[in-house]
Amino acid sequence: MLMCACCEETGRDNHQALFCDPQFPYEDVVSARKNDPAHSIQVKVKYQPGNLGVDLDAIDINRGLVVKAVLPDGQLAEWNKINPDSAIRPYDKIFKVNGKVGTVQELESFIVSSSPDLHLEFRRPQRFEAKLRRPGSLGVRLHYKKSSMGVLVSEVLEDGLATVWNINNPTRVIAAGDRILEVNGEALSPEEMVEKLSLEEEVSLLVLHYNQDPIPIRGI
The missing domain is CATH 2.30.42.10 (PDZ domain)
Structure with a gap:
């Protein structure tokens, strides 16, 4: 399985002058199920x-x-x-x-x-469920912090189940910048979601898709 996950233990995760860091309720995850276009x-x-x-x-x-x-x-x-x-x-x-x-x-x-x-x-974001089934690699790179909103998809690789899903589901594409909020119907911590993704043969992902390109990288 090719699924690279990176966890940042430390570092700046939010702007302290604007907000604090309360826990967000599970009902917010449930409300994210509605499948509207981005x-x-x-x-x-x-x-x-x-x-x-x-x-x-x-x-x-x-x-x-x-x-x-x-x-x-x-x-x-x-x-x-x-x-x-x-x-x-x-x-x-x-x-x-x-x-x-x-x-x-x-x-x-x-x-x-x-x-x-x-x-x-x-x-x-658009909300949708994506179902991926092994054999094969998931073909994604993931990134998160302990306080992250789900797990960030930082890259979708050319070879893998995510790319196969995208080809077969052009209106529900998994892309860099998306968030995974649930795995197999469970809203877990980022660490638990990554572990579950590495173990399960069949996974159903609740995905938030923003349909958005990153900003251009400025030259030095």
Whole structure:
């Protein structure tokens, strides 16, 4: 089986000025089952430094900041009350700030330095189940931290079950930047999911697909 998994034990995983790090409830995983196509959501607020009120996962350096939780006292919570049809929820991803793209560090910097008008563009993922059955390698590289929202797919290799799935399911493609939230119906810790993926002959994955390319790497 070819399934490379990388776990970061230490390192910066979120922006402390914007959010804390509460545990997100399992019902948020359940709500992620709805199979809508990936789409963008526009949010505009008068930014109050330090009061955006969101907990973010920054593990995918080149593809944006994934929402872990909208905190009850903050500007995004207020936005959600006023704009229920475009409310921000867990697993949405900030990929553009004030019209600018960048690495997660750059996006965080754009938010902190924004005043007074803050325009955030979120990406809401498509949710689907992918069923992979051995023999054969999964053909993916995975990345996570202990506090990650699921397990990040950092690369889909040319040879493997994931590529075979993609060929047979062009509307439900597994791609770099996607998140795996469940394995065989279980919402586990990232470490437990990776272990289960390495052992099971048949796996059903709950996948979040953002349909988004990474930002171009800038030359030096």
